[in-house]
Amino acid sequence: MMRSDVEYSPVGEGLRMREFWLYPCLRRLSVVGAHGAALSFTILISCLVRPGTSLFSWHPLCMSFAFCLCMAEGILLFSAEGSPLCFKSHKGKIRIHWILQTLMLLLAATGLGFMVASKSVSQLPHLTSWHSILGVITLAATTLQAACGVCLLFPKVLRIASVPRLRLYHATCGLLAYLLSTITITAAMFTDLFQAAVKGATWYGFLLLPLFPALVVMNQITNSFLPKKKLTT
Template sequence: MSNEGSKGPPSTITLAFSTLTHFLLLAPVIYILVLAVPFGMHSLFGWHPVCMSIGVGLLITEAVFSVSGEAYIASKLPRRTRVTMHWILHTIGLIVIGIGFIIIIVNKIKQHRNHFATTHSQLGLVTIILTVLTAAFGILANNTVWVYPRVRPVLIKVAHACGGIGIITLLLATLINGTYSDWWYHGGGTVTGRNLVFASLFFAGLLILVKPILGAISRCRVVFGPPSSDS
C-alpha cells in the first residue's frame, strides 16, 4: 500500500523557510490591522485596508505558498490536497478582496469623490480584474481534460503558473502602494513603519515566488525547448 504524493518529515531548512516567510507576511498585516481597525470604527474606509491586507497578505499568498509545498503544514500533504487548499484559499481571498473593493466604491459614492482617480485605485482595479481572470483560468488548469487533446495540459499549466506569478507581484505591489495614501498617517502610521511593511512584503514575495518561478522556467523549457530524441 503506497501513499501517492506523500513526503517524508520536513527538513529543518523547510521549517525555517516556512516560519520566516509567514513572519514576513503576518507582521505587516498585523501592523496594518492595528492602524486600520480603529480607523474603521469611525470611517467606512478603514475596512478597505483591513479586507485587502487579509485577502492579499494572508489568504492569496498562503494559497500560492501552500500549493508549492514550501509551507510547513502543506509540505506534509499530497499534491492533490495542496491543490484543493490552493483554490479554497484563493476563493476565500477573492471574496474578502471583493468586499474590500465594494467598501471603497461605496465610500467614494458617499463622499461624492471620483472613482479610480489615483494611481493606487487604477492599479488596484487592473490587478483585481487580472486576478479574477487568472483564478478563472485556474479552473481550466485543474481540469485540463476538458480541452485535451486539442491543447496540451502543460501549456495550460505554464500559462496559469506565469499568470499567478504576475498576479502575486501585482497584488503585493498594490498593497504596498496603498500604504502611501493619506489614510496611513491619519491612522497613526509612521514612515519607518511603512518602510518596514514595504521591506517585509517585498522579501516575503520573493520567498513565496522562488519555487513557482523555478517551476515555470522548468516547464517552459519543456514546452519551448527542442524536442527530446528517443534513442
C-alpha cells in the same frame, strides 16, 4: 594515463552548493519568514485601520486578508519546504489552494464594495491615484487568473489540449498577479492617509513586510516551473 569521461566544470562545482546543508536551511528559513511576514502585515493593518470606525476602514482590512494572507498562503503551500496549511498529498494542496483563492476573491470583492460605497457617501471621485488604478488592474488580473485555474480543474470537460502548458501559464500568470498585488499594496503606503497614520522607521518596516514574501514566491515559482537545461559534458 586514464582520461576522465567528465570534464571539470566550474558551473557544476557551483551547483554542489545545493547539496550543502546551509542551502536547504536558508530556504526553509525564508519560507517560514515569508509566512511570518504575511501574517504580521495582516495583523498590523487590522490594528492600524481599526475596522468599524468608518466605512472605509473595512477596505484595507479585506484587501490585506485577501492578498497578503490568502493569496500568499495559497501559493506558499506548494513550496518544497512545506506549509502549515497543507496536506502531504498534492490533491490536498490543490483543494486548500482553491479554498484560499476563493476566499481571496470574496474578500477582494467585499473590499472593493466598501471602497465604492465609501467614495459614494463622501462624494469623492474614483480612480484618482496610482493605488486605485493599480488596484483595478490587479483585480482584473486576479479574476483572469482564477478563470485559468478553473480550466485546470476541468481539463477534459473543456477539452484542454496541453494541460502541462496550461499549468505553466497558470503559475506564470499567478506570479504576475501576486507581484501586481504587492505593487498595489506598496503604492497604498505612499498615500496621504497611510503616511499620516504611520511615520518614521515604522513606515519603512511596513514597506518591507509585503516585499519579503513576494521575493520568496517569485523564487519558488521560477525554480519550480522555469525549464532547466541539463548539463552536458
